[in-house]
Amino acid sequence: MPPKENKSEITINDIAKELKISPSTVSRALNDNAKISDVTKRKVKAVAQDLGYELNLVASSLSKNKTNIIGVIIPNIGSQFFAKALSGIQEVARSHGYNVIICQTNESVQQEIEMTRVMNSARVDGLVCCLTMETKDFSHFDVFVKKGIPVSMFDRVSYSVPGPKIVVDNYEAAYVATEHLINLGCKRIAHLAGVSTSKVFEDRAEGFKDALTKYELPLLSQYLLSSDLTEQDARDAIRIWMNLPEKPDGIVAASATTGLVIASAAKSLGVQLPEELSIISLGNERCNEFVTPSLSAIDMPGYEMGKSAVKQLIKSIADGELDNSITLKPIQLLIRNSSFKH
Amino acid sequence: MPPKENKSEITINDIAKELKISPSTVSRALNDNAKISDVTKRKVKAVAQDLGYELNLVASSLSKNKTNIIGVIIPNIGSQFFAKALSGIQEVARSHGYNVIICQTNESVQQEIEMTRVMNSARVDGLVCCLTMETKDFSHFDVFVKKGIPVSMFDRVSYSVPGPKIVVDNYEAAYVATEHLINLGCKRIAHLAGVSTSKVFEDRAEGFKDALTKYELPLLSQYLLSSDLTEQDARDAIRIWMNLPEKPDGIVAASATTGLVIASAAKSLGVQLPEELSIISLGNERCNEFVTPSLSAIDMPGYEMGKSAVKQLIKSIADGELDNSITLKPIQLLIRNSSFKH
DNA sequence: TTAAAAAATGCAACCGCTTGCATTAATTAA
DNA sequence: TTAATTAATGCAAGCGGTTGCATTTTTTAA
Incomplete structure (x- = not known):
């Protein structure tokens, strides 16, 4: 001592x-x-x-009434999508002289609320946020709006909170994915959807349905399952489907993880991929390339979204103007071996 | 406007x-x-x-001369090991009322130095750090040491910087992994090592060699490759080995990623896994379970390490005493299908 | 009832930097 | 050479809390 x-x-x-x-x-x-x-x-x-x-940034911040800190609230760092977004956020923020305070909500609204409080106390100059899947009430962002502190949202956003939005067309993502399977010749396509309280997953389900309709394929209720998208949910879904008299020949998974689990579970059920079943997931992870067969996916540009979210935010901070722009980031269809010509 | x-x-x-x-x-x-x-x-x-x-935390920090902010410097958020560590860090920090400022170095010493400067300016109460693979000089941590601000290091640490250390026995990890392959009957085991400037990879290489020696297996120089562990390095390595007259029948990969790439590349070279070649990697990723064959690995407890690093740090901050303890976290041998009885 | 002790509250300086305005020094113009 | 400008620098009041010490109020003891 x-x-x-x-x-x-x-x-x-x-x-x-x-x-x-x-x-x-x-x-x-x-x-x-x-x-x-x-x-x-x-x-x-x-x-x-x-x-x-x-x-001494603390003293400087106090007298300038500007902290040069950007607060980031995301569901979880473990997901590759968010990890990439975070990298993008970091990079842009740092290059503009901003520091970044990060908080995870673990998909808990309660924590999200708590985090906004912390960010407010820390007097961040702006907030980058991706909502939890369950956030339905957005009043915890009122403080920022009232004080004119910009809130930039990406991926899971709320249009009722002013500020820039960086999103992907989830409807299109699902539509394109489904269309891809249809073009491959799939006739009985199933979809494991996320909870419908989340706009993202709602849009994806819509895109899926509309693609079927467009191509005059029947939408069978037993092919459309909805869940929290846990690994167990994915395993359950594939088991259910594979016990059906008319098994699906194509699956659109609502998330990267569920796609991975579904493929893995299907294989262990003895299903031949992709001959008997084509799979594509909405969301891409590095793992998709390594599994056998490699998994087709719609890639969501996490890194780009993170970068844009901060760019817009910093612009708002600098201009002092409120920016309600919506930036649509392009998705990409990655065709791999899990969806192959029948 | x-x-x-x-x-x-x-x-x-x-x-x-x-x-x-x-x-x-x-x-x-x-x-x-x-x-x-x-x-x-x-x-x-x-x-x-x-x-x-x-x-107003800024004002409070200034007058109390305490920010309640912990700085975190890690190589990159994208790696699952670090993502988990970060989660652990976050969790413990938050539960003690600390906020966390995070910076990525992207394995660049230059950036690491820059980040310490930022952390110093931000007057963090303590620092959690995992060095880049190439950090050889540690003088950028002197400021903190001089000011009595604790620096807690995990995984890639330097014992010449005072402060708590959270590590894993990398020697043991490699030894156990190699031993596992030997027990399986492998006779010609190769190792793709990381740069020897990093203690972590040096230890792993040592463990590998000693295991061979212990079991009286020859250590052939062509079986011991050293690299930066990029994906390309891994692909090169496997190609080299598979062109040898005496191909290895077992591989110990120095990192999770290289293990994945090696397995994947080996497969596309037509090598039968695990019949012709057993693979185990030092470091586990979720992906290891999904690939075929699933990849055996030594699991490094990232989450636990992150938690401990912060716990020790906060203890140091609270006590004002300098803590040079070394915490060794247990590793775990995960036997999967890539290493199976020959 | 009054003095002494304990409990509450207020005063004012301070944390380290920033900034509007006043002051002084250096230039330039007359 | 002096007045009028312009360039440099200094003064002092913040920014929003915190905290040692003084002061006031309340309670307890005598």
Whole structure:
């Protein structure tokens, strides 16, 4: 137990004393204020360097009433989609001099509310957020709206909260995926959907249904299952379907994980992929390439979405204008071996 | 372009005026200071609630000289190991009232240095860090050491920087993995190692070699390849090995990703897994379960490591004592189908 | 009933930096 | 050479809490 460390935090006052000038001049010099002579600037910076001075962001934030911190609220870091989004968010934020405070909600609305409180207390300059699957009430964002602090949402968004939105056309994603299976010759296509309280999954289910309708394929109720998309749900779904007298010959999974689990479970049930059953999932993970057969998917551009979300946010912060733009990011159909010509 | 929002940020002064008491009393009441009467506390809290008051952490941090922020520096969020670690870090931090600022280094020492500067400026109360593979000089951590700000390292650590360390026995991991293959009957075991500048990969290589020695198996130089562990490196390695007159019958991959790629590449080269070749990787990813054959691995407890790293850090912060403890987290051998009885 | 002790509250300085405005120094024009 | 500009720098009041110490109020003891 060493005695108290030398708590010598260097401040602008130390620099000021050293040079026998005022702290305000030091502050301005360090910030390259135009009214400070170059000689002074050089001297100040030299001494700052010497003394190992490092700006105290806390003090700076307080006096400027700007923290240069962006708050990020996402469901969970474990998902590859969010990991990528986070990378994009980080990158753009940092390149603009912003720091990032991150919180996971673990899909719990309660936690989401708690997190907004924390972000508010931390006085973030803006918020990037992807809602939980169950968020139905958005009043916890009111504080920010009221204070004019921009909230940028991506993927799972709410149009009732003002601010930029970065989304993907989930309807289209499902439509394209389904269409792909249809073009392959699939006649009995099933869909494991997510809870319909979430717009994302609702849209996907719609896209699925409409594609069937468009191609005049029947929409059989037993082929449309809805769940929380847990791994168990996926296993249950495939078991149910494979016990049907008329088994499906194509499956559109509402998420990357369920697609993976469905494929794996189908294989262990002895189903031949893709001969007997084609599978495509809405959402792509690196794993999709490694499994056998490799899994076709609709890729959602997480990285790009994260980047855009922050870009728009920073723009809003800078302009002070409220931006309600909706940015639609393109999806991509990745055809792999799980969906092959019959 | 709406005019300036009503920038009505509620402060303790507003509460004080409302109740005609002093701001200090309000501050103490909100912090449940013992010298404030219960009546006053109740009144203050009621008004605070009414007015929608939320503590300004920036101001609080400045006056308390404590930010309640933990800085986290990790190589990349995309890896499942780090994603899990991050989850653990988050969870423990939050449950202790700490916020978390996260930075990715992308395995760049330059960025790591930059990040420490940012963390210093942000005046974090402590740092959780996993070094890049190439960090050889650690002077960028000196600032923290000098100021008595604890730095907790996990996985890729440096014992020359004081502070708690959370690690896994990488030597053992490789030893156990290799031993497993030997027990299966493998005679010609190869290892794709990581750069030897990293202690982690050095230890793994050592463990691999020692296991061979222990079981009196020859250590052939062509079976020991070293690389940066990119996907391409993995593909190159397997191609080289499979072109050898005496092909290896077992492979220990130094990372989860390389294991995955090696298995996949081997398959496409027509190698029968696991009959002709057993594979095990040091590091487990969810994907390992989904591929065919499922990939055996040594699981590194990322989540637990992250949790411990923060726990120790917070303890250090609280005690003000410097803690140089080394916590060894247990690894786990996960036997799957890629390593099966020959 | 009054003095002493304990409980509540207030005052004011401080945390480190920023910034509008005043002041001084250096230039330029007259 | 002096007045008028322009360029540099300093002063001091914040930003919103926190906290040691003084002061006031209430309670307890004498």
